Amino acid sequence: MRKVLIVGAGQSGLQLALGLQAKDYDVTVMSARTPEEIRGGRVMSTQCMFHDALQHERDLGLNLWEAGTVNVEGIGISVAAPDGGRALDWFGELDHPAQSVDQRVKMAGWLELFEERGGKLVIHGVMTSELDALARLYDLVIISAGKGELVQLFDRVPGRSPFTKPMRALSLVYAHGVGPRPEHPEKPGVRFNIVPGVGELFMIPAYTLSGNCEILFFEGVPGGPLDCFDDRPGPGEHFARILDLMRQFVPWEFERCRDAELTDAKATLAGGYTPVVRNPVGTLPGGATVLGMADVVVANDPITGQGSNNASHCAATYLDAILARGDRPFDAAWMDATFERYWEYARHVTEWTNALLLPPPPHVLQILGVAGQNPAVARRFVNGFADPTDFRHWFMDPVLWEKYLAEV
Numbered sequence: 001m002r003k004v005l006i007v008g009a010g011q012s013g014l015q016l017a018l019g020l021q022a023k024d025y026d027v028t029v030m031s032a033r034t035p036e037e038i039r040g041g042r043v044m045s046t047q048c049m050f051h052d053a054l055q056h057e058r059d060l061g062l063n064l065w066e067a068g069t070v071n072v073e074g075i076g077i078s079v080a081a082p083d084g085g086r087a088l089d090w091f092g093e094l095d096h097p098a099q100s101v102d103q104r105v106k107m108a109g110w111l112e113l114f115e116e117r118g119g120k121l122v123i124h125g126v127m128t129s130e131l132d133a134l135a136r137l138y139d140l141v142i143i144s145a146g147k148g149e150l151v152q153l154f155d156r157v158p159g160r161s162p163f164t165k166p167m168r169a170l171s172l173v174y175a176h177g178v179g180p181r182p183e184h185p186e187k188p189g190v191r192f193n194i195v196p197g198v199g200e201l202f203m204i205p206a207y208t209l210s211g212n213c214e215i216l217f218f219e220g221v222p223g224g225p226l227d228c229f230d231d232r233p234g235p236g237e238h239f240a241r242i243l244d245l246m247r248q249f250v251p252w253e254f255e256r257c258r259d260a261e262l263t264d265a266k267a268t269l270a271g272g273y274t275p276v277v278r279n280p281v282g283t284l285p286g287g288a289t290v291l292g293m294a295d296v297v298v299a300n301d302p303i304t305g306q307g308s309n310n311a312s313h314c315a316a317t318y319l320d321a322i323l324a325r326g327d328r329p330f331d332a333a334w335m336d337a338t339f340e341r342y343w344e345y346a347r348h349v350t351e352w353t354n355a356l357l358l359p360p361p362p363h364v365l366q367i368l369g370v371a372g373q374n375p376a377v378a379r380r381f382v383n384g385f386a387d388p389t390d391f392r393h394w395f396m397d398p399v400l401w402e403k404y405l406a407e408v
Contacts, residue, residue, distance in 0.1 A: 153282030
């Protein structure tokens with residue numbers, strides 16, 4: 001029986017661990033926190049998982065909260081006008097519902113499931129020096145913890161990493177009591193509100209510790225008016241600041257939130273990080289090689305909501321590659337090839353996400369405008385969030401867009 005060590009207990013690491021466990025691999029997961037500590041901690045992210053990523057969970061029997069989680073039926077786009085109204089507003093339907101589950105709920109539940117199924121769970125934060133000794137005990141070591149010292153094992157790839165600093169200042173709250181969506185009250189949806197030159201506000205229906213809720217998530221242009229959380233305010237002040245920014249820049253969304261309240265005292269988060277692609281193979285001081293996965297090796301800004309989706313696809317790709325390897329060694333060449341299989345998907349997500357962090361070119365503005373008039377264009381755009389590889393065929397290239405426009 002092959003022995004695998006997975007360091008990190010997020011979407012990718014736990015999905016892979018549970019998948020390998022189901023195939024009778026000897027799997028150890030190292031987590032810095034217990035399930036109880038995760039549930040009692042601060043929210044870790046925003047997320048919205050689309051059909052293909054959700055299907056990976058269903059295939060492994062990991063969709064434990066699906067029945068109780070609100071379905072996201074579509075995505076709406078609004079562009080703010082200088083007068084405080086909307087210059088553009090439309091809604092496109094997804095072919096299959098998406099869902100968002102608070103990672104405190106999911107990761108704590110998956111850790112418990114992993115233990116219930118006989119997995120070895122070690123609660124311990126790992127340093128590089130400790131990992132050097134541990135690596136000799138396993139056939140394969142995978143690093144899925146996207147923060148901390150271990151990330152330094154994986155070198156940045158300049159040709160795939162165009163940015164050298166954070167491109168957005170991030171701030172969010174999870175809230176109960178957000179009013180219904182007046183534009184499409186019967187169809188819950190993610191709302192993507194664009195304030196030119198300032199940033200974006202996302203409204204994401206989600207499921208948290210206390211049931212269904214709404215995530216209010218600002219992405220601010222660095223140095224702009226949304227970049228105002230460096231002082232790390234307490235939860236009440238953080239929420240008040242979010243609401244004040246909504247009142248100022250997206251008043252149509254503020255109206256829905258007049259009676260909202262935080263889901264809990266740990267339901268706020270602020271920060272930012274630099275988008276980066278890293279080499280997937282890390283070498284420990286003793287010479288052993290380890291494989292990075294998900295946001296360890298491909299960390300995109302959350303402006304396209306692809307973090308958990310990428311993590312799910314990465315775990316599925318790595319699972320297939322590990323199973324196909326049989327008894328052969330998990331050497332550096334295999335690690336590189338396995339990552340490149342994942343990169344064939346992730347590169348399209350990365351290119352699209354990086355493009356949205358820059359001022360939109362004229363053809364993208366035209367796409368958003370045409371989508372407001374043509375349901376076929378709107379539907380293709382919003383379903384691209386479920387399959388971002390489609391964007392290369394029409395969205396990313398003005399020539400291909402003109403060809404598609406002529407067809408529709």
